[in-house]
Amino acid sequence: MENAPKDAERALIEAAVAAMAKAYAPYSKFHVGAAVLGESGRIFAGANVENAAYPVSNCAEASAIAAMIFAGDRRIEAVAVAGGKTGDGTLCTPCGACRQRLREFGAPDLRIHICGPEGLRRTFTLQELLPHSFGPDNLEA
Numbered sequence: 001m002e003n004a005p006k007d008a009e010r011a012l013i014e015a016a017v018a019a020m021a022k023a024y025a026p027y028s029k030f031h032v033g034a035a036v037l038g039e040s041g042r043i044f045a046g047a048n049v050e051n052a053a054y055p056v057s058n059c060a061e062a063s064a065i066a067a068m069i070f071a072g073d074r075r076i077e078a079v080a081v082a083g084g085k086t087g088d089g090t091l092c093t094p095c096g097a098c099r100q101r102l103r104e105f106g107a108p109d110l111r112i113h114i115c116g117p118e119g120l121r122r123t124f125t126l127q128e129l130l131p132h133s134f135g136p137d138n139l140e141a
């Protein structure tokens with residue numbers, strides 16, 4: 001399979017699925033897990049963290065990126081996001097804000113694996129999800 005994930009990316013997918021269980025989502029009940037593969041080869045996971053003041057809530061991708069930055073990595077090599085119910089076939093793709101968050105640390109060909117609890121459903125590139133994007137290179141003189 002041409003688009004099949006590599007070994008490190010399989011572990012990434014497992015980390016995203018496992019992270020769903022750690023979500024704090026008492027309001028939406030929609031649990032999302034995310035995992036990013038940093039340039040060091042380490043995997044950083046995160047889950048969505050809701051708040052009674054809804055707009056203050058944090059997406060799973062933002063949580064995973066924050067963990068990566070705190071650990072010292074600065075580049076995302078691959079991403080996995082897991083959400084939805086087993087077998088429902090929906091795609092829990094990153095929201096618009098998270099696509100931009102990923103753009104900060106990822107190249108246009110960044111692989112984003114969209115998963116359900118049962119595993120991989122579809123893989124996109126960042127370029128596909130955020131075409132004609134604005135990123136750090138736009139600010140270079």
Ligand SMILES: [Zn+2]
Pocket residue numbers: 059060061094095096097098099
């Ligand atoms: Zn988001």
